[in-house]
Amino acid sequence: MCNDYSTYSNENSRVLVDKTKSGKERPWRSKKLSSINYYELLHVLEFKKAERVKECGTVLEFKADEDTGHLKLFKTWFCKSRLCSLCNWRRAMKHSSQTKKIIEEVVKQKPKARWLFLTLTVKNVYDGEELDKSLRAIAQGFNRLVKYKKVAQNLIGFMRATEVTVNKIDNSYNQHLHVLICVEPSYFNSTKNYITQKQWTALWRRAMKLDYDPVVDVRAIKPKNKRKTDIQSAIDETAKYPVKDTDYMTDDKERNLQIVKDLEEGLYRKRLLSYGGLLKEIHKQLNLDDVEDGDLIHTDDEEDEASENAYSIVALWNWERRNYFIKE
Numbered sequence: 001m002c003n004d005y006s007t008y009s010n011e012n013s014r015v016l017v018d019k020t021k022s023g024k025e026r027p028w029r030s031k032k033l034s035s036i037n038y039y040e041l042l043h044v045l046e047f048k049k050a051e052r053v054k055e056c057g058t059v060l061e062f063k064a065d066e067d068t069g070h071l072k073l074f075k076t077w078f079c080k081s082r083l084c085s086l087c088n089w090r091r092a093m094k095h096s097s098q099t100k101k102i103i104e105e106v107v108k109q110k111p112k113a114r115w116l117f118l119t120l121t122v123k124n125v126y127d128g129e130e131l132d133k134s135l136r137a138i139a140q141g142f143n144r145l146v147k148y149k150k151v152a153q154n155l156i157g158f159m160r161a162t163e164v165t166v167n168k169i170d171n172s173y174n175q176h177l178h179v180l181i182c183v184e185p186s187y188f189n190s191t192k193n194y195i196t197q198k199q200w201t202a203l204w205r206r207a208m209k210l211d212y213d214p215v216v217d218v219r220a221i222k223p224k225n226k227r228k229t230d231i232q233s234a235i236d237e238t239a240k241y242p243v244k245d246t247d248y249m250t251d252d253k254e255r256n257l258q259i260v261k262d263l264e265e266g267l268y269r270k271r272l273l274s275y276g277g278l279l280k281e282i283h284k285q286l287n288l289d290d291v292e293d294g295d296l297i298h299t300d301d302e303e304d305e306a307s308e309n310a311y312s313i314v315a316l317w318n319w320e321r322r323n324y325f326i327k328e
């Protein structure tokens with residue numbers, strides 16, 4: 001199938017260039033190359049889905065604006081694998097744009113609400129099976145945490161994202177949650193309402209039933225002046241990829257295979273992004289679809305109405321020349 005496509009592009013065909021309105025080039029090629037790297041690891045590991053990942057985004061159809069030449073992705077097929085760089089890039093854009101819309105609406109409905117950014121961690125683990133167990137435990141622990149009276153009494157809503165990082169020194173995995181929490185302004189009013197970093201640590205320890213003090217980081221997002229940029233950086237933290245692809249693209253091939261195998265096992269059927277409380281309600285009200293399993297074509301990073309005079313442009317991945325070329 002792939003070879004048929006490559007016959008379309010001859011030596012003179014143009015390389016795909018897709019730029020945002022601010023002039024930044026969209027990283028189609030580098031994301032596809034990372035995705036191919038992931039495919040190759042899956043192939044060696046004999047994962048059935050390897051072939052699906054190989055086909056991810058091989059044919060891209062855009063609508064180009066007749067006046068500006070600006071491209072908008074119109075049609076393609078994404079594999080939706082957890083570790084696929086192309087899919088994660090689309091998901092991160094979509095997640096960021098959805099969360100922005102949700103936060104704007106929360107601010108409208110609850111103008112006095114305050115925001116916290118919480119990072120909850122547990123001890124590192126060493127293989128896929130442990131990772132799987134730990135990620136399940138974290139999801140359950142988080143559900144317990146937000147039900148504790150001390151937390152629940154001022155809680156308006158939250159957005160949580162799971163991230164796994166690979167420790168290259170001892171080959172362990174660190175799984176943690178980034179949580180954007182929206183609280184009533186009363187949270188800051190008294191010691192009865194306020195939760196110190198030490199208390200957050202104790203609550204997380206209790207929720208996770210741990211026999212050690214976990215690392216917990218909490219910061220309040222400033223209510224004035226810098227609010228937008230502060231919230232944006234918190235959104236960016238939660239919109240990061242669940243796993244950095246550079247974590248399994250080291251020089252050590254054997255190690256990369258082991259990491260992908262462990263991550264596939266650990267992340268299997270996990271929900272890595274979720275909303276709660278008012279943020280969940282607004283997600284529903286705004287009719288936003290599921291970032292993890294939804295449409296990755298319309299990420300709405302740039303909202304523009306489809307131009308009346310748009311024409312189609314098709315770009316094909318060329319396996320020999322390792323780039324996207326416009327089909328003439």
Ligand SMILES: [Zn+2]
Nearest residue numbers: 056079084087
């Ligand atoms: Zn993909």
